[in-house]
Amino acid sequence: MTLELFLAFLVASLLISISPGAGAVNTMSNGLKYGVWQSLPAILGLQLGYGAQVVIVGVGLGALLASSEIAFSTVKWLGAAYLIWLGYQKWREQPVALKEGEVSTPVSAQKRFWQAAFVNLVNPKATVFLVALFPQFLNANMPQLPQFLIMGTTLLIVDIVVMIGYASLAAKLSTWFKDPKHQKSQNRIFGGMFIAAGSALASYNR
Template identity: 65%
Template sequence: MAFDIWLAFLLASCLISISPGAGAVNTMSNGLRHGVRNTLPAILGLQLGYGAQILLVGVGLGALLASSALAFALVKWIGVAYLIWLGVQKFREGGFGVAGDDQPQESAQKRFWNAAFVNLTNPKATVFLVALFPQFVDPNASHMTQFLEMGVTLIVVDVVVMLGYATLASRLLGWLKTPARQRHMNRVFGSLFMGAAVLMASYRHGQ
């Protein structure tokens, strides 16, 4: 991939990651509850889901979701249901221990897989990648090499942006000292998860 083309793709990758979505909500929620270091498993889980989306596009299954209304609807509604479930769970949570407390926290494994599933069940990301990648692919060069370069760029950028979101969220930990404030924050993020579900549900096949 030519350097100027890669720079353009890098800019597009930054805009994609910075735009708030279900992954950013998940990261900020974990950053508030667990601090930056303990949010790393969730960030890595998001990248597993993102990497799977990129792989799907690379092997052509992304085109299937773009062309098959049934496949698109199946993945979309699984994702919608999961985000609503996450939102309800956040709404039902009471106060939580801020980073450094002795209270038990969610396991790193659970944070990893919860985050991975958030990205795995987002068909809009798949369809978006199907639309994005061809804009930067040189038909006269190796497609696999170019997909690898673009995939690595997307994931590295997303890791950096998610770390930024987690850091920003963790700065609020000092404010979240009382159970009442913690419950309010849980309800805010529960609402955001359910809002992300509504946005995903409103995204129709062919948009």
């Protein structure tokens, strides 16, 4: 991969990560509730799901998903249902009245990790998009594995940096949300965003 081609792919990776989606919603929700560093488990979970998408495309299953109506529909509806369920849970989440010096009991880092991983893992739109993206930057006359490794690593690193940025932005607003009324608004805003993301996924057509 030439430097010019890599830089073009880097820009594409940045645009992909910055574009609001289920991963960004998940990260901002965690950033608001737990702060930047406590959001890292969820951010790393997102990368596990994202990395799995890259591997799926790399070994050719992405093409199968793109061409099989049954496989596409199954993953699409599974992902949409999961996101809508997360949104429903977030919408119903009760505000925590914080007293001076007290903090809310967080969801375990392990649970947040796997929830985030599943958010990216069951997103068929990401798979189909990667199937369309990767061939634009592949050199057919060179070994494909090193190229996939470069592109996959670039996507994950860029996404980690962008998600940390999203978490940092959200954490700056955390003080405002300590009030129970503001917490309730936050839960319904992000619950609605998860439901919207799930609905958008359900309506996505190849």
